[in-house]
Amino acid sequence: MSTLSRRRFLSFAAALPALSSLRSGISDSDDAFLEDLSCRAFLFFWEHADPNTGLVLDRVRANGAAIPGRNLEVASIALSGFALTAMCIASDRRWMDPNRLRERVRATLRHFAYVQDHVRGWYYHFVNRKSGERAWTSELSTIDTALLLAGVLTAQQYYRDDAEIFNLAYIVYKRVDFTWMLDKRTGLLHLGWDPEAGLLRSEWAAYDEQAILFLLAIGSPTYPISSKCWYRFDRPVIEAYGYKFVGHGPLFTHQYSQAWLYLAGLRDGPPFEIDYFQNSVAATYAHRAYCLSLRGYYPNYSEHLWGITASDSDIGYVIWGDPLSRRDVDGTVVPCAPGGSLMFAPEICLPALRYMHEKFAKYIYGRYGFADAFNPQTLWVDPDVVGIDVGITLLSAENLRSGRVWRWFHQSSDVQRASEQLFRRY
Numbered sequence: 001m002s003t004l005s006r007r008r009f010l011s012f013a014a015a016l017p018a019l020s021s022l023r024s025g026i027s028d029s030d031d032a033f034l035e036d037l038s039c040r041a042f043l044f045f046w047e048h049a050d051p052n053t054g055l056v057l058d059r060v061r062a063n064g065a066a067i068p069g070r071n072l073e074v075a076s077i078a079l080s081g082f083a084l085t086a087m088c089i090a091s092d093r094r095w096m097d098p099n100r101l102r103e104r105v106r107a108t109l110r111h112f113a114y115v116q117d118h119v120r121g122w123y124y125h126f127v128n129r130k131s132g133e134r135a136w137t138s139e140l141s142t143i144d145t146a147l148l149l150a151g152v153l154t155a156q157q158y159y160r161d162d163a164e165i166f167n168l169a170y171i172v173y174k175r176v177d178f179t180w181m182l183d184k185r186t187g188l189l190h191l192g193w194d195p196e197a198g199l200l201r202s203e204w205a206a207y208d209e210q211a212i213l214f215l216l217a218i219g220s221p222t223y224p225i226s227s228k229c230w231y232r233f234d235r236p237v238i239e240a241y242g243y244k245f246v247g248h249g250p251l252f253t254h255q256y257s258q259a260w261l262y263l264a265g266l267r268d269g270p271p272f273e274i275d276y277f278q279n280s281v282a283a284t285y286a287h288r289a290y291c292l293s294l295r296g297y298y299p300n301y302s303e304h305l306w307g308i309t310a311s312d313s314d315i316g317y318v319i320w321g322d323p324l325s326r327r328d329v330d331g332t333v334v335p336c337a338p339g340g341s342l343m344f345a346p347e348i349c350l351p352a353l354r355y356m357h358e359k360f361a362k363y364i365y366g367r368y369g370f371a372d373a374f375n376p377q378t379l380w381v382d383p384d385v386v387g388i389d390v391g392i393t394l395l396s397a398e399n400l401r402s403g404r405v406w407r408w409f410h411q412s413s414d415v416q417r418a419s420e421q422l423f424r425r426y
Contacts, residue, residue: 026401030350033357034342034397037369041394042090044368044385045083046104050075053116054108055129056083059386062366067384074136075129078144081151082391084108085260085405088158089398102162105155109168112152121176122193123148139192139200142181146213149173150260150409153216157411170221173414178217178225187232189213189225206234207247211257211276219418227421235272240323241289245282246274250309250321252392254280255340259395262406266423275426277344283323284341288348290323298331300376303348304355307337311373311389314380331377335370339393342400369393 026034047064048057056079059067066072087105091098116123116132124134125141149172156169181190181199188203189210204210210233217225235246247253264277291306308321311334320328321337335356338349357365363381364371372389374381399405409415 025346026350030354031401033354034350034401037339037353038089038093038394038397038401039095040367040369041390041397042086042095044387044390045079045086046090046096048387049080049083049104049108050129051104052107053111053130053132054080054083054104055111055127055132056080056387057129058126059372059384060368061383062368062371062385064367073129074126076144076387077123077125077127077141078147079387079391080108080112081148082388082395084151084155086391086394088154088408089394089405091158092404102159102165105159106162106165106168109152109155109165109172112148113168113171118175119193119195120180121145121172122181125192137196139194141192142189142204143191143210143213145176146210146216147256149176149216150212153412153415154260154405154408157408160411173216173220174222176216176220176223178220178223180223182217182225182229187226187229189217189229204233206236207253208249209253209256212261213257215257215261215415215418215422218421219412219414221414227418230268230422231272235274238286238323241286241293243282243286243289245279245286246276247279247283248322248324250319251284251287251307251337251341252309252321252388254283254344255392255396258343259340259392259399260405260409262399262403262410263423265425266419267426268422269424280341281344284338284345285348286323287321287337287341288352294326294329294331298329298377300331300333304351305333305359305376306352307334307339308332309334309337309340311336312382312384312386313373314375314378330375332373332375332380334373334389335364336372336389336393339370339389340396342393342396344396346400 055075058074058076087101090096091101119140122140123145125138125144126135128135152169152172156166159165190199191202192200214230218227238245238248267273267275288306291301295301310319313332318328338352342349364374368385372382372384372386395405
């Protein structure tokens with residue numbers, strides 16, 4: 001490595017938070033609340049992952065029961081990435097015997113390295129929890145595979161003293177052929193591939209939740225794409241409710257990648273030079289202001305009761321929360337909206353979660369934490385929890401409390417190599 005590269009690595013590492021500094025604004029009472037919420041979230045991943053495959057059910061009832069009339073064994077590939085990270089958090093916090101957690105991680109990585117169906121290293125979005133077979137004619141998903149890989153590399157670095165776990169993680173990561181999913185003309189990655197129709201026509205053409213996907217592709221030790229691809233997708237600038245930020249999607253689009261990527265104090269190169277961490281802070285504040293702007297229709301929204309992101313509703317799953325659209329909004333509150341942004345804006349997100357708990361815990365807080373969604377105006381409460389929403393809350397809470405997920409992930413030399421190509425301190 002050149003002297004310049006070494007300096008860049010050191011500069012990037014120095015931008016990571018001191019573990020003791022993040023909790024400075026959190027009271028003991030707040031920390032106890034987050035401990036309880038996080039333990040419950042971890043329990044979801046422990047109880048609903050198959051112990052042999054590590055594949056996790058997409059959703060369950062809030063009390064832990066299976067959902068009647070649903071394919072009882074459908075798992076989401078992305079959830080295994082959250083689950084692997086959850087095992088590391090649980091081990092570090094001693095919520096369970098670390099040896100049991102290590103063996104769950106080992107079994108998961110063995111399954112993905114040697115058993116799980118894949119095509120050129122890419123995995124189907126939904127699969128059978130026990131067999132790993134494709135479910136619901138789902139596609140090979142680039143973003144869901146990327147979220148899995150984020151957990152794989154996190155576990156690799158947490159257990160870096162375990163040669164088998166370290167090597168199994170590399171087998172999974174090195175096998176992913178990122179160049180196959182790249183459109184050579186546009187320099188953009190496709191959303192996925194369908195065995196019946198081939199590569200999906202849709203590409204990651206605008207700022208969304210794909211930052212983790214592009215960074216992992218650039219850092220690949222075997223099938224890397226050019227760092228120039230990072231600059232190919234659009235960054236639409238939004239001005240709403242007194243805030244200016246990039247990205248018009250729901251809050252989850254600002255949260256998922258940065259559950260692992262720590263980007264505070266960093267900017268990419270020209271022409272964008274965006275601090276994506278501060279961008280997500282602004283998006284979170286704008287989202288709260290968006291909810292407050294709807295109080296004329298839904299008077300239950302308030303400074304401490306807000307949050308809409310893709311979630312269940314009483315009419316089904318809805319991709320809502322675009323700050324420029326009121327479509328479909330009906331007064332529902334989604335706890336993982338502020339929950340997933342704890343790492344960005346705890347001063348507004350933590351009071352929101354505590355208010356929900358204080359006022360509605362009897363109805364919405366259960367075995368795995370908050371129900372996925374509820375409507376304080378109609379009194380509807382979702383009977384389910386959705387795995388990705390439980391997962392983003394857990395990782396965001398841990399990053400706020402300790403920064404450890406960010407640290408573990410950024411210990412990867414491949415992540416560092418990609419990061420030093422893209423980001424600089426300012």
